[in-house]
Amino acid sequence: QVQLVESGGGLVQAGGSLTLSCAGxxxxxxxxxxxxxxxxxxxxxxxxASINWIGGTTVxxxxxxxxxxxxxxxxxxTLFLRMDSLKPxxxxxxxxxxxxxxxxxATDEIKLYDYWGQGTQVTVSS
Numbered sequence: 001q002v003q004l005v006e007s008g009g010g011l012v013q014a015g016g017s018l019t020l021s022c023a024g025x026x027x028x029x030x031x032x033x034x035x036x037x038x039x040x041x042x043x044x045x046x047x048x049a050s051i052n053w054i055g056g057t058t059v060x061x062x063x064x065x066x067x068x069x070x071x072x073x074x075x076x077x078t079l080f081l082r083m084d085s086l087k088p089x090x091x092x093x094x095x096x097x098x099x100x101x102x103x104x105x106a107t108d109e110i111k112l113y114d115y116w117g118q119g120t121q122v123t124v125s126s
Contacts, residue, residue, distance in 0.1 A: 002026035009120030022096030030074035038092035
């Protein structure tokens with residue numbers, strides 16, 4: 001059974017930092033692009049960041065560019081999202097996602113992601 005499990009969410013004050021992790025199991029994710037998305041209450045799920053299969057190319061939403069950093073450890077089948085200078089508007093459930101096709105590029109197109117985690121809550125207080 002293929003699974004993506006996020007961890008690292010929590011409550012943080014504005015200006016603070018958090019690092020999210022996403023552990024994959026059931027298959028190797030080292031050959032596929034992966035990404036982070038988020039969904040705030042009453043809003044649609046939106047793209048946050050993506051990284052290609054080897055980690056050499058990253059894509060960020062304009063709202064997080066310069067504050068968030070996506071990375072991966074293929075040996076551990078794990079994806080990370082380092083979030084700095086957090087703002088109240090970053091409050092959301094954060095989801096890890098992965099594509100199924102090998103050697104895929106980083107992308108913000110949500111429909112291209114085939115595997116999803118259950119999400120982890122990030123709350124930023126003002």
